Amino acid sequence: MFLSTRVLPCALLLPALFFLPESPRWLAKMGMTEEFQTALQVLRGFDTDISFEVNEIKIGIGLLILQQLSGINAVLFYSNTIFQNAGISSSDVATFGVGAVQVLATCVTLWLADNAGRRILLLVSSGAMTLSLLVVSISFYVKDYVSEDSSLHGILSILSVVGVVVMVIAFSLGLGAIPWIIMSEILPVNIKSLAGSVATLANWLFSWLVTLTANMLFSKSSGGTFTIYTVVCALTVGFVAIWVPETKGKTLEEIQFLDILYYEFLYGVRPFEAKEHSDTYRRMVQVDIKFPPQPIVSSATKDLISQMLVKDSTQRLPLHKLLEHPWIVQNAEPSGVYRR
Numbered sequence: 001m002f003l004s005t006r007v008l009p010c011a012l013l014l015p016a017l018f019f020l021p022e023s024p025r026w027l028a029k030m031g032m033t034e035e036f037q038t039a040l041q042v043l044r045g046f047d048t049d050i051s052f053e054v055n056e057i058k059i060g061i062g063l064l065i066l067q068q069l070s071g072i073n074a075v076l077f078y079s080n081t082i083f084q085n086a087g088i089s090s091s092d093v094a095t096f097g098v099g100a101v102q103v104l105a106t107c108v109t110l111w112l113a114d115n116a117g118r119r120i121l122l123l124v125s126s127g128a129m130t131l132s133l134l135v136v137s138i139s140f141y142v143k144d145y146v147s148e149d150s151s152l153h154g155i156l157s158i159l160s161v162v163g164v165v166v167m168v169i170a171f172s173l174g175l176g177a178i179p180w181i182i183m184s185e186i187l188p189v190n191i192k193s194l195a196g197s198v199a200t201l202a203n204w205l206f207s208w209l210v211t212l213t214a215n216m217l218f219s220k221s222s223g224g225t226f227t228i229y230t231v232v233c234a235l236t237v238g239f240v241a242i243w244v245p246e247t248k249g250k251t252l253e254e255i256q257f258l259d260i261l262y263y264e265f266l267y268g269v270r271p272f273e274a275k276e277h278s279d280t281y282r283r284m285v286q287v288d289i290k291f292p293p294q295p296i297v298s299s300a301t302k303d304l305i306s307q308m309l310v311k312d313s314t315q316r317l318p319l320h321k322l323l324e325h326p327w328i329v330q331n332a333e334p335s336g337v338y339r340r
Contacts, residue, residue, distance in 0.1 A: 022035070056186045056187055056195075057187070057191070057195050057198075057199075058243075059182070059186060059243050059244060060179075060182070060183040060186060060187055060195060060196070060199045061195075061198065061199045061202050062239060062243070063122075063179035063182060063183065063239075063240075063244065064179050064180075064183065064199050064200070064202055064203035064206075065202055065203065065206050066126075066175075066179075066232065066235070066236045066239060067175050067176070067179050067203065068203055068206035068207045068209075068210050069206060069210065069229075069232045070126075070129060070171065070175060070229055070232055070233050070236065071133070071210060071214070071225075071226075071228070071229030071232070072167075072168070072171050072175075072176070073207050073210055073211050073214075074210050074211065074214030074217075074218075074225070074229070075164060075167065075168065075229075076098070076099075076102075076168070077211055077214065078214055078215060078218060079094070079095045079098055079164065080092065080095050081215075081218065082160075082164060082218070082222070083095065083161060083164075094161060097165075098164065098165060098168050101165060101168060101169055101172075102168050102169070102171075102172045105168070105169045105172035105173050106172045106176060106177060108172075108173065109121070109172060109173050109174070109176070109177050109178070110177075112173065113177070113178065113181060113248070114248060116248075117246055117248040118178050118181060118182055118244075118246060118247055118248055119240065119244055119245065119246040119247075119248075120246075121173060121174035121178050122174045122175060122178050122179075122182075122236075122240045122244060123174075123237060123240050123241060124170075124173070124174060125170050125171060125173050125174025125175045125176075125178070126170075126174065126175055126233050126234075126236040126237045126240060127233075127237050128166065128167075128169075128170035128173075129167050129170045129171055129175065129233040129236075130230055130233040130234045130236075130237060132163045132164075132166040132167040132170060133163065133167055133226050133227075133229050133230040133233060134230050135159055135160075135162075135163040135166075136159075136160050136163035136164055136167070136226045137223045137224075137225075137226035137227045137230055138223070139156045139157075139159045139160040139163065139223075140156075140160060140221075140222040140223035140226060141223035142156055143156045143157070143160075144223070175236070181247075182244065182247060183196060183199055184196070185247045186245070186247065
C-alpha cells in the first residue's frame, strides 16, 4: 500500500512528460532559432520584445563555442604529440614552455582588456591565431613530401613549433579570457544567470567534442586538423567584426543601450519601435516610447553611437547626458529619470 501511493503520481507524471515543451536554452544550444524564439515568447508573453535578448544570448554563446572550436584544447592536451610529430626531440620541455608562455600572456590580458579594449583584442587574437595556424598546417602538409634528412624538414619543424606557440599566445591575449568578460557584460541582469549557465554548458560541451575528436583527427592528418582550426578562427574574426560590440570603459547600462543601437544597424529595425515592443527600452530608461515613422539608422542615431564609442573617456557621451541627446529628445518623451 505504501509503495502504491508513490507509484501512482509517477505513473500520472510519465505521460505528462510528452507534453512538456523544450526549454529556450536547449533550443538555442541545438540551433533551432525559430523554436527558440517561440518558446521564449510563450514564457515571457507574446507582447514582449525578445529580439534584443536573443541577440545577446547568441553573441555570448557564439563566442564561447568559437573559443573551443578554435582547437586550443586540442593543441594544449596533445602538444606533446604535436611536437613529436614536428620532429622535436625534447617535446616535454616544449610542452612545459607553452604552458608557461600561456600563463604570462594571460596575465598581460588583464591589463590589456581595460586599456586596448575587448573587441580589438578579440580581432587581433583570432586574426593572429588564423595566421599562426595557417603556418602550422602548411608546415605539416609540406613535411609529408620532404625528406627527414633535408634542411627544409628542420626549418618546417621549427616553423610548426613557432606557429603553435604564437597560436597559444594569441589565444591567451584575447579569445581565452575576453569572451567570458563580454558575456558577463552584455547579458541583461534578468537573464544573466540562466543564459550564462547555458553559455558555459555549451563551452564545456564543445570542449569535450574537440578533445574527443582531436586525437583521431591528428592521427589521420595533422595538416588537415590544423586547417579546420584555421577556418574556425577566420570565421571568428568575421563574427567579432560583425556582431560583437565594444564594452570597454562603459557601465552595464551603457552597454545595454548600445546593444539596442547595434541591433538597429544589423537588422534595419529597432527592437522597440512598435508600441507593444517598448518594454525592453522602458526597463532601461523610464520613457514612454512614441516613435514616429522615420528612416531607419538616421544620422542622429549614427551620431549617438559615435559619441558613445569615443575612446577618450573625457570626450565620450556620459550616461546622464544620454536623454538630452537630440535623437532621444526627438523620438521619445521622457517620463522619469534614468533608473534600472
